[in-house]
Amino acid sequence: MSLPPNPDPVLNVPITPELVKKHGLSDEEYEQVKKILGREPNLTELGIFSVMWSEHCSYKNSRALLKGFPTQKSDADAPHQVLVLAGEENAGVVDIGDGWAVCFKIESHNHPSAVEPFEGAATGVGGIIRDIFTMGARPVLLTNSLRFGDLSSKQTQRLFRGVVHGISHYGNCIGIPNVGGDIYFDSCYEGNPLVNALCLGLLRHEEIKRGAASGIGNPVYYVGADTGRDGLGGASFASKELSEESAADRPAVQKGDPFMEKLLMEACLEMMAIDGLVVGIQDMGAAGLTCSTCETAARGNAGIEIELDKVPQREKDMNSYEIMLSESQERMLVIAAEGREAELEAVFEKWDLHAVQIGKVTEGTDMVVKQHGQPVAVMPAAKLTDEAPLYKRESKEPAHLAEAREYDFSKIPVAGEQALGEALFELIGHPSIASKRWVWEQYDHMVMTGSTILPGSDAAVVRLRLGKDSFKHIAIANDCNNRFCAVNPYKGGLIAVAECARNIACSGARPIAMTNNLNFGNPEKPESFHYLKEAVRGLKNACQAFDVPVVGGNVSLYNESPESAIDPTPVVSLVGIFDREAHITQQTVSGGESLILLGGIPTELGCSYYLKVIHNLLVGDAPEVDAEHEAHIHEFVRLQIEKGRVTAAHDISDGGLAVTLAEMLFAKDKTFGADLDISEIEPDRLDAALYGESQGRIVVAVNSKHEGKILSDAEKYNIDAEPLGKIMDQPWLSIRTESLDECLVWDANALRETWERAIPDVMERT
Incomplete structure (x- = not known):
């Protein structure tokens, strides 16, 4: 259809190749626009095609990959079916039983937050809230997944402060609790922070719009x-x-x-x-x-x-x-x-x-x-x-990845007693591992009075009020370790889902659905597209292994600054449901419990925070993942929690076993200690045992009277379960090993002080 002459000057602007390029359309795309219209577009029409055919709206570089995600549970008769599938509407909807459902989604506001951190983050929160109530659901919680550069950088401190302020301002003012999320600091995000916001809402089946x-x-x-x-x-x-x-x-x-x-x-x-x-x-x-x-x-x-x-x-x-x-x-x-x-x-x-x-x-x-x-x-x-353009980009693995994965760890001698002891302080004080209290205390996480497990544990737990005296509890967690994805994006994708599911299991819940935010570089570069393609393949395979459907999400590409592209960062968010109302935290609740390691002692150092913080290296392969066996461990942990045998559970992830054990001692009102012995299960490298990040490992605290039963059940489940020792009232963490003549001993109060003060000590003096 040709348009009549219009006196508006904007509609008479000549459409030049330079103007087309400024609008982000290729020559081929512009020719397609003219073919669709049967004429040249005016400036307004060019702008409309430009935004609708952008990657942000059309997913033209990623849509083909996303079709591989499972969008429904494998068993059509299983509970918690998806009611609104991924891509159908603004957000997916999942049944939680008794005629009720949850609607949730995660979105990015990365580029706006890099330019205007407060407004960029605040409007990211506002946008994701609208996506949820558009579906007919009342928003009941927010979480966020944030990535910044090195915290010692003044630029990072400015962005970090502005983003957190923007998130807290918008959520607090509107009255929706922010129950947590995850935050990492890495130099790869120095020029391009990631700000991913999630919202979840509650609705009845018949209220879906x-x-x-x-x-x-x-x-x-x-x-x-x-x-x-x-x-x-x-x-x-x-x-x-x-x-x-x-x-x-x-x-x-x-x-x-x-x-x-x-x-x-x-x-x-x-x-x-x-x-x-x-x-x-x-x-x-x-x-x-x-x-x-x-x-x-x-x-x-x-x-x-x-x-x-x-x-x-x-x-x-x-x-x-x-x-x-x-x-x-x-x-x-x-x-x-x-x-x-x-x-x-x-x-x-x-x-x-x-x-x-x-x-x-x-x-x-x-x-x-x-x-x-x-x-x-x-x-x-x-x-x-x-019918927006759809591209299948060239994929090429960066040449340096194979070399990094084949790194010879004999070049790194195992440290002695003093260095291994000091390493725990350095790791637990790294901003990516340290307490995020400085952040989440700025959020109102108690409004609506539904928050049951507060920010700071493996997963948040929220009570949903269905009626006057009717409730359900859900768990929610976000995860992604960019270092694994940077060396092996396929394994990194697998691990993102596995770790998130592990965090849900440690709370006592069963994951029912996933949303994700795929943060990557320029897909037109073959090396960048390789990261995206392989990470999505890892996510897909993990979702199939855990039988977790994907109900939607967001793709954020072109995350590159003049310095470099970000590490591939496929952020995963899982929602879990409790089969029975039994939920726990990662912190021990009283002295005297036994600690049991499930899944075996860590043996891999590749891509670990130990290598990053102590040796300034990103080498080795990402840890191996057996998703099916890991799902088996998760089921075992859930059952033991439901039976009341487990009082605390914490997965081994960033920082390894030693960090996991220390964090379990930091109870709300008291710092406990532990007397532990790994001499009989210690591998060849003690640094790997203490600080390696092998997957599928969970430490559980149990009442001593249940220890024998849990070990017996683990044997029946074919799960490696090793008693580590006891929680103590005295605030000292000691670990006996075979490799060292003396016990490793740490002052648990000093560890906690390092953990709690790492971020405030930087942010409160700037």
């Missing part, structure tokens, strides 16, 4: 905040590498208002509770009004027409390009049932919010955008969404 436009003549409503010029081109900005000029893209970072979002959330939930009023609903997130309009039309196989003059605007003389591409926050698009407009408008008037009819559902499948009564953009909606 869809984001589809249907019913010819049904009115299309704009609800929420005014549209401004903030956030212009945000989706495109997130789909290119950061550069020295990225600071000039500050207008691409949105401004958030959590108080407005609170009103919008309550109004939308009230509106959606009115039977039959809402036909479809979609938040205006990435690509703003453009994305919400074309996606609802494409999902409903319908046409949609909107008039931009009716869009509430907070700035004067906004043109069609600016209105369509603005990513102003706290806005939603609603398709209502025709004839019931007054009901919808009454709800939003009550909450003192805009509810303006800006269009209608039409025949055909075109998205028609008008301004001043004249069409300014006409295009087939599905061509913008379902």
Whole structure:
């Protein structure tokens, strides 16, 4: 369809090759645009194609890989089936029994946070909250997964402080508890921090809402905040590498208002509770009004027409390009049932919010955008969404990886008693391993009074109120060790899922579904694409082994600064359900318990934090993973927790066995000690036994009267279980070994002080 002449200057801008390139479209993609339209686009149409065909919106470089993820449980009759599959809507929905479900998803706001850390992080939280209540669910918790450069860097300290402040500000103001997450510090993130935000909501099966436009003549409503010029081109900005000029893209970072979002959330939930009023609903997130309009039309196989003059605007003389591409926050698009407009408008008037009819559902499948009564953009909606370009990129393993994996560890002599003892202080004081209390104390994690296990344990546990006297508990955890992925992305993907599932098991829960945030470099570079391809293969195989479906997530590519690309970082988030209401933490609860190691003594040093912190090396292969056997160990731990035999459980991960044991001694109100002996199970390398990060290992604390029964059951399950010793009231950690003449002994109070003060000592003096 050709468009009539339009006096708006923006629509008469010549479309040059330079302008096309600036919009992130290749020559081939631009030719495809012209073929779809049957003519050259105007600037507004070019902008619409640019954002909808960006990696952030279309997943054009990753969509083919993601199709391999399992999206439903292997047994159709098993409990906790997926009710809304990955990719169908804004977020996946999973049954939790008795007619109830949870809806959850994780999203990134990496590039905006690198430029404006406070606003970038805050609006990341706001966006993921909207994704959840758009589905009809009331948000009940937040978590986040954060990655920064070396904490000694002033730049990192600035970004870290701003991001944490932004997250806490938005979540605290809107009144949703932030129950934890994971935080790592590594020089690879120096120029490109990662800010991944997760939200989970609760709803009944019949309350699920869809984001589809249907019913010819049904009115299309704009609800929420005014549209401004903030956030212009945000989706495109997130789909290119950061550069020295990225600071000039500050207008691409949105401004958030959590108080407005609170009103919008309550109004939308009230509106959606009115039977039959809402036909479809979609938040205006990435690509703003453009994305919400074309996606609802494409999902409903319908046409949609909107008039931009009716869009509430907070700035004067906004043109069609600016209105369509603005990513102003706290806005939603609603398709209502025709004839019931007054009901919808009454709800939003009550909450003192805009509810303006800006269009209608039409025949055909075109998205028609008008301004001043004249069409300014006409295009087939599905061509913008379902038929975006799809690429299969070249994959090539970086040459240095094979050399790193084959490293000869005989070059590193096993340290003596003093060095091995000092290593624990250095490891437990590394910001990636140390206490994150400085962060989570800034979050309101107690609002809504559902937090049962607070931040700081392997997994958070939250009580969901279903009715006056009816509750369910869920566990949630985030994980990813970038160092494993940097050397062996396939194993790194496997380990991310395995460790997250292990953390869920240590709380006593069973994982039921996963969301993920795939943070990688430029996929157009064969070496970077290799990382993405192999990590996704690892994630897929692990999900199949644990029978955990993927219900959605986010892909964030082009995470590169002028210095380098980030390490591949496929962040995994798992939600677990409790078969019985029995949950525990990683901290011991009283003196006298026995400690039992499940899974065997660690034997591998490859890619460990010991090598990073003590030897400044990233070498060796990532640890081996037997996902099926690990699932077997998880089931065993859950059963022992349900039987009341296990009082604390903590998996071996960053820092190895010694760090795991020390952290178990740091109870809420007391520091315990432990008298332990590994001389009979010690491998050839004592440093590997103490600080290696071999997978599938869990340390459990048990009442001494249950020790024999647990060891007996472990033998029946064919699980390696080794008694380590006892928890003591005196705050000393001692470990007897075969290799050393003397016990290794640490002051547990001094270890705790190092662990607790590592981050505050840096952040409170800057």
